[in-house]
Amino acid sequence: MTPLLSVQGITKRYGAHIGCADVSFELFPGEVMGIVGESGSGKSTLLNCLAGHVRPDTGAVIFDTRADGPRDTVTMSEPERRMLGRTDWAFVHQNARDGLRMGVSAGGNVGERLMAVGARHYGDIRDTATDWLERVEVDAARIDDRPTTFSGGMQQRLQIARNLVTGPRLVFMDEPTGGLDVSVQARLLDLLRGLVRDMGLSAIIVTHDLAVVRLLADRLMVMKSGRVVEAGLTDQVLDDPQHAYSQLLVSSVLQV
């Protein structure tokens, strides 16, 4: 099987400082990869390199495109990469405000993504937006309200609807449950787990919350000082960590 994403030797430095170093892995269709590590370990830098937000110094990120098969997204043109970002890729930010248009209605936020992939019929777009609001447990009666009037948890669920409505083939998530109350986190996690299962999503999830990867990720990479120190099946890594740092992480000795 062709990997959906093949990451080869990604390195990003900030001056003399290492963001992430020599990261390689493959992601297959329908797989969820979790990336964990303490603050500053390079998780966000890596995710941003993979999603095309940051250009790595070296390495390749080969994505199996629908039209042309495997292509290196690092060297493809900016318009091509932007097109991927609107169609096959989705990015769920920790802060919903970074992933939503706060001045546009909830329905508009979802509908906009559909229009970006060619939907034109207003009634169909509104119907799909209504379906998705319900799917992410946002009251459909709020379809014309702006996200500024929503709670943090609702905003995050709306951001997820906006991202998933077009059926992306790869979803990047940066701390999707971060910054929310614990009870809100639990509900969101449950919802995400349902969507990941039902849609057979391929995803890369960065988090410092081991409960998130335990529930969502098939495989796990543990990062420390920009490098991957351990990788494997999630249950294996969490239940029987081999690297001393992973052992600390799992035993919650580390403040992550």
Ligand SMILES: Nc1ncnc2c1ncn2[C@@H]1O[C@H](COP(=O)(O)OP(=O)(O)OP(=O)(O)O)[C@@H](O)[C@H]1O
């Ligand atoms: N724009 C930047 N300029 C300089 N150094 C940076 C920049 N962004 C990140 N770094 C450094 O790169 C390293 C990796 O940071 P990164 O944000 O990727 O880690 P992280 O694991 O995502 O942390 P957090 O969980 O706190 O977001 C850190 O040492 C950080 O200080």
